[in-house]
Amino acid sequence: MSLALDFISPAAAPAADRVTLFADVILPLPLPRLYTYRVPFELNDNVVIGGRVIVQFGAKKTLSCIVAAVHETPPANYQAKYILEFIDDAPVVTQPQLKLFRWMADYYMCTIGEVINAALPSALKLSSESRIQLHPAFSREENEYPLTPQEELIVYALGSTEEGKALTFTEVGDLLGITSFHKVIKSLMHKDVIFLFEHTADKYAPKVVKKVRLAHHFVSEASIEQLFNSLSSKPKQLDVLMKYLQRVPVYQNEHSNQNGIEKAALTSSPHLSASAVNTLIKNGVLEQFDVIVSRFPLEDEPTAQLHFTLTEAQTTARDEIMAHFGEKDIALLHGVTGAGKTEIYIDLIRKALDGGGQVLYLLPEIALTAQIVGRLLRVFGSRLGVYHSKFSDNERVEVWNGVLSGRFQVVVGVRSAVFLPFDNLALIIVDEEHESSYKQYEPAPRYNAREVALMMANFQGAKTLLGSATPAVETYYQAKQGRYGLVSLTKRFGEAGMPDIELVDTRKAREKKTMHNHFTAELLGEVERTLGRQEQVILFQNRRGYAPVVACQDCGWIPKCTNCAVSLSYHKHSHELRCHYCGYHDSMVTQCPACGSRAVKTQGFGTEKIEDDLKIMLPQANIQRMDLDTTRAKNSYQQIIADFEKQATNVLVGTQMVTKGLDFANVSLVGIINADSIIHYPDFRAHERAYQMFVQVSGRAGRKGKKGKVLIQTSDPTQVIFDKVIRNDYVEFYNYEIVQRHEHGYPPFMRVIKMTVKHVEQGLGEQAAILLTQELVDRLGRAAVLGPEAPYIFRIRNFYLQEITIKLDRAHTALKWAKEQICAAMDVVKDQKEFKQARLVADVDPM
DNA sequence: TCAATGCACTAG
DNA sequence: TAGTGCATTGAG
Numbered sequence: 001m002s003l004a005l006d007f008i009s010p011a012a013a014p015a016a017d018r019v020t021l022f023a024d025v026i027l028p029l030p031l032p033r034l035y036t037y038r039v040p041f042e043l044n045d046n047v048v049i050g051g052r053v054i055v056q057f058g059a060k061k062t063l064s065c066i067v068a069a070v071h072e073t074p075p076a077n078y079q080a081k082y083i084l085e086f087i088d089d090a091p092v093v094t095q096p097q098l099k100l101f102r103w104m105a106d107y108y109m110c111t112i113g114e115v116i117n118a119a120l121p122s123a124l125k126l127s128s129e130s131r132i133q134l135h136p137a138f139s140r141e142e143n144e145y146p147l148t149p150q151e152e153l154i155v156y157a158l159g160s161t162e163e164g165k166a167l168t169f170t171e172v173g174d175l176l177g178i179t180s181f182h183k184v185i186k187s188l189m190h191k192d193v194i195f196l197f198e199h200t201a202d203k204y205a206p207k208v209v210k211k212v213r214l215a216h217h218f219v220s221e222a223s224i225e226q227l228f229n230s231l232s233s234k235p236k237q238l239d240v241l242m243k244y245l246q247r248v249p250v251y252q253n254e255h256s257n258q259n260g261i262e263k264a265a266l267t268s269s270p271h272l273s274a275s276a277v278n279t280l281i282k283n284g285v286l287e288q289f290d291v292i293v294s295r296f297p298l299e300d301e302p303t304a305q306l307h308f309t310l311t312e313a314q315t316t317a318r319d320e321i322m323a324h325f326g327e328k329d330i331a332l333l334h335g336v337t338g339a340g341k342t343e344i345y346i347d348l349i350r351k352a353l354d355g356g357g358q359v360l361y362l363l364p365e366i367a368l369t370a371q372i373v374g375r376l377l378r379v380f381g382s383r384l385g386v387y388h389s390k391f392s393d394n395e396r397v398e399v400w401n402g403v404l405s406g407r408f409q410v411v412v413g414v415r416s417a418v419f420l421p422f423d424n425l426a427l428i429i430v431d432e433e434h435e436s437s438y439k440q441y442e443p444a445p446r447y448n449a450r451e452v453a454l455m456m457a458n459f460q461g462a463k464t465l466l467g468s469a470t471p472a473v474e475t476y477y478q479a480k481q482g483r484y485g486l487v488s489l490t491k492r493f494g495e496a497g498m499p500d501i502e503l504v505d506t507r508k509a510r511e512k513k514t515m516h517n518h519f520t521a522e523l524l525g526e527v528e529r530t531l532g533r534q535e536q537v538i539l540f541q542n543r544r545g546y547a548p549v550v551a552c553q554d555c556g557w558i559p560k561c562t563n564c565a566v567s568l569s570y571h572k573h574s575h576e577l578r579c580h581y582c583g584y585h586d587s588m589v590t591q592c593p594a595c596g597s598r599a600v601k602t603q604g605f606g607t608e609k610i611e612d613d614l615k616i617m618l619p620q621a622n623i624q625r626m627d628l629d630t631t632r633a634k635n636s637y638q639q640i641i642a643d644f645e646k647q648a649t650n651v652l653v654g655t656q657m658v659t660k661g662l663d664f665a666n667v668s669l670v671g672i673i674n675a676d677s678i679i680h681y682p683d684f685r686a687h688e689r690a691y692q693m694f695v696q697v698s699g700r701a702g703r704k705g706k707k708g709k710v711l712i713q714t715s716d717p718t719q720v721i722f723d724k725v726i727r728n729d730y731v732e733f734y735n736y737e738i739v740q741r742h743e744h745g746y747p748p749f750m751r752v753i754k755m756t757v758k759h760v761e762q763g764l765g766e767q768a769a770i771l772l773t774q775e776l777v778d779r780l781g782r783a784a785v786l787g788p789e790a791p792y793i794f795r796i797r798n799f800y801l802q803e804i805t806i807k808l809d810r811a812h813t814a815l816k817w818a819k820e821q822i823c824a825a826m827d828v829v830k831d832q833k834e835f836k837q838a839r840l841v842a843d844v845d846p847m
Numbered sequence: 848t849c850a851a852t853g854c855a856c857t858a859g
Numbered sequence: 860t861a862g863t864g865c866a867t868t869g870a871g
Contacts, residue, residue: 022859024859025859027858027860029858030860031857031860033858033859034859035858036859037859038859055859056859057858057859057861058857058858058859058861058863059858059862059863060862061858061860061861075859077859078859080859081859113860836854836855848871849869849870849871850868850869850871851868851869851870852867852868852869853865853866853867853868854864854866854867855863855864855866856862856863856864856865857861857862857863858860858861858862858863
């Protein structure tokens with residue numbers, strides 16, 4: 001560059017020297033492509049890969065999206081639009097994450113936009129809401145066009161031009177009470193009354209605490225004394241002041257005033273008057289200020305012993321895991337319930353942190369309790385972040401940013417925690433790795449957090465520890481094959497023995513007429529004896545509500561859901577009939593609408609009925625129910641657990657929820673009311689699921705030195721699966737199951753992709769499914785395709801369903817090819833005009 | 848004849 | 860996904 005040019009500002013430099021940058025962005029929409037936008041030259045330095053930008057997409061939408069790539073190649077066939085705004089000057093999505101998201105889109109056959117959508121807390125996805133404002137040139141008096149009443153209403157709401165008030169489209173809709181308000185807006189724009197603009201605002205609001213402190217000119221002994229004198233006739237204000245000085249030693253240390261105290265500490269104190277506090281603020285004695293605080297209060301530094309000792313068995317297991325990590329990236333810790341896996345995890349996490357890496361500790365939703373979080377907080381203090389689905393969006397953003405900034409080096413979280421912006425992972429722990437709640441069904445991405453975690457670890461060079469008492473057959477197979485290190489912990493912690501498991505034949509009991517409602521004499525007697533010993537009972541029934549079916553005894557009429565092909569369940573507490581698939585509900589019928597009979601009775605039983613019956617049979621016992629219906633409120637789950645822990649309740653009746661991770665010392669009996677409904681399930685994982693469920697529930701019985709008992713009620717005790725459960729030998733179960741899987745060609749030997757065709761019209765859905773099957777068979781071969789078949793529940797939310805199961809070879813390259821074939825087959829169906837309404841869904845590795 | 852509604856297309 | 864533009868259908 002010549003000297004002369006140095007005097008010219010960069011903006012005016014000749015075009016040849018200007019670098020024009022383009023950014024490929026990921027839009028948060030289910031679109032298969034990235035879109036290319038142009039970076040305004042003067043903002044070249046602002047582009048960050050992984051940062052958010054605002055762009056215009058289509059005619060009027062503005063969206064925030066993530067920059068995935070920056071380059072200098074202008075698009076060949078079109079003019080790129082400019083990026084409108086840069087939101088971040090540092091990435092909110094890290095490079096390893098982008099890589100992972102791409103892999104997920106690929107593997108789970110969805111778009112990267114869908115992945116981003118699932119990954120980002122919605123407060124990081126900016127909302128663009130169109131807003132309208134009065135046109136500066138508009139005046140009410142000199143208005144040449146007459147306005148309709150609706151238009152008048154809007155103009156009135158917008159106030160005067162000077163006020164510059166704005167309304168969002170939603171607000172306009174609310175104001176007019178209609179949804180089709182665009183016409184009104186259009187007309188107003190046409191008449192030059194209003195103009196439209198896009199307003200994009202960052203929704204993340206940090207948590208703010210109001211604090212107060214003494215106004216600075218009172219911070220000296222002399223002035224405080226003066227102040228006291230002037231307030232001598234205002235006792236209430238004096239009280240407040242005294243309290244403040246008591247809490248903040250301004251006399252001893254003037255600087256202590258700087259931090260003040262929380263306003264709430266003064267206003268909510270029962271002895272002080274809130275209005276006195278406000279008067280002091282108004283008169284300038286106290287000043288109020290805001291402080292941004294964390295939503296996760298920093299625990300005082302770790303209080304638990306940092307170096308608690310592991311038992312001999314735990315130490316051995318820990319050492320074996322470490323040894324495996326020397327050669328392998330993945331290890332499976334197969335430890336029976338109550339073997340003390342958590343201590344081993346904590347020990348490993350600590351080691352990983354000492355090495356300077358990040359740690360992700362995944363738990364299924366229901367296992368992530370206050371108990372475990374509290375324990376981890378005591379060990380890791382402020383370095384621990386918690387990511388839970390019951391958290392508010394702001395809280396999630398805070399964890400997200402905490403991981404980015406390095407404030408959180410360990411995160412304990414549920415499925416979606418795999419999306420957090422780690423870039424230096426050393427260790428991932430997937431506890432209860434067999435859990436089906438790691439798999440997301442709806443909407444896309446239909447991912448399994450365990451598999452995503454393994455891939456993430458692979459990308460970042462981290463080690464992964466999978467833990468379970470009943471590993472997934474696939475996982476155990478990998479370990480047996482030597483691909484994962486295998487470590488077993490077979491002894492319970494603290495010498496607690498494994499519970500005795502007994503089967504009770506309900507068919508025989510029915511014949512002998514010894515059943516009390518749904519309880520056999522054996523189970524009821526055992527419950528009574530247990531309560532008599534002041535010990536606690538857990539009863540498991542895998543169905544919520546009072547009864548799954550209601551039927552007319554005279555004509556057989558059964559109330560069904562209007563949107564789904566299921567009968568409605570009766571819920572007694574609300575006296576309603578409910579659909580468990582779509583949320584439809586109706587009041588309970590007392591008279592049959594078909595024949596007029598009053599003999600309408602419930603059939604079958606759910607948790608609510610068990611609770612009800614038990615209350616009648618055991619009036620002295622305190623019975624609590626735990627299922628989706630009783631835990632819907634934010635803290636009700638914790639409350640039920642706390643009550644049971646305090647032994648305020650003696651019997652806990654519940655669904656799946658009671659099977660997971662609860663650890664109560666005084667529970668010595670677990671009853672499974674109806675095992676049949678768990679076993680009879682029409683898919684290849686039925687046995688595995690049943691086995692896992694029985695063993696997990698059984699694990700709740702007997703801890704801390706007490707031997708527990710498990711009673712399983714079934715109408716057919718001869719089934720193979722019970723034999724495995726009773727002997728409590730996972731390996732034996734595995735050896736049996738793996739043969740079945742091999743014989744029938746299921747995972748881990750084959751890979752399964754489940755296709756679902758949904759259509760509002762049954763016939764069209766079936767035809768579309770037949771065509772899809774045909775296309776799949778043509779491409780993948782007859783042997784690889786099963787179906788189409790209507791599932792047991794063939795209609796959900798007004799969509800008729802058809803399922804096709806595809807079985808594929810495990811080879812990686814074959815898989816990629818097969819997915820391309822599947823996409824091609826789906827395209828063929830979608831291109832058919834008559835199937836435009838059909839929805840095709842691919843679920844990779846369904847559970 | 849015009850308006851309302853449905854559907855395929857495409858966004859950079 | 861959502862907005863747009865075109866075509867088809869229906870009401871007067």
